[in-house]
């Protein structure tokens with residue numbers, strides 16, 4: 001069975017747990033994601049630990065956001081780890097995004113538009129008025145113009161972003177919750193089936209998988225649901 005286009009967020013307090021989750025889900029998913037918690041605790045070695053023998057794709061989610069010179073240096077510092085994907089915040093602006101792209105020729109730079117944890121009320125307070133989709137579209141166009149090959153947005157906006165940037169940009173959606181699952185600190189969410197049908201290329205899913213009693217079986221179940229969606233909609237990844 002081909003692995004599903006899912007990046008499992010390994011947001012674990014210790015390396016043993018993260019490596020165990022990675023080995024349980026790896027037959028079913030293409031990618032595992034290392035975020036700030038693991039990277040700040042264990043440093044660069046964590047990448048090799050979770051990649052393990054399987055050679056699964058590793059997504060390094062550091063969400064860099066600083067002046068272009070600082071981001072270029074940070075990106076050069078992690079380039080040798082050869083992650084498949086590295087995140088930067090689109091809000092850092094075009095020169096910052098371009099600096100990351102130029103520093104990491106072998107990694108897809110993914111620009112995070114508006115965090116999926118932000119509600120419309122939060123965004124209003126931050127001065128981002130109107131439908132989140134409008135700001136997400138603007139940030140997407142800016143990031144792609146600066147050379148980003150991938151974008152991170154909520155599944156609620158993925159169809160709008162796809163129409164903005166066309167078929168060649170990789171669209172990554174966190175904020176994914178199977179029907180009935182608690183949204184926790186996520187605000188702009190949708191089901192895996194909906195995210196995929198609306199055009200997401202890679203679904204980031206953490207706690208619904210890693211917090212379940214059997215992460216391997218849960219990942220396999222979501223992968224099977226995506227295969228059914230693919231058969232029903234004719235959308236393949």
Ligand SMILES: O=C(O)c1cc(=O)[nH]c(=O)n1[C@@H]1O[C@H](COP(=O)(O)O)[C@@H](O)[C@H]1O
Nearest residue numbers: 009035061114115116152174204205206207
């Ligand atoms: O860049 C990300 O991956 C990201 C962007 C975003 O807007 N929202 C978001 O939740 N994420 C990450 O996606 C993962 C979601 O995890 P769960 O909420 O447990 O499924 C976490 O590791 C977040 O850091």
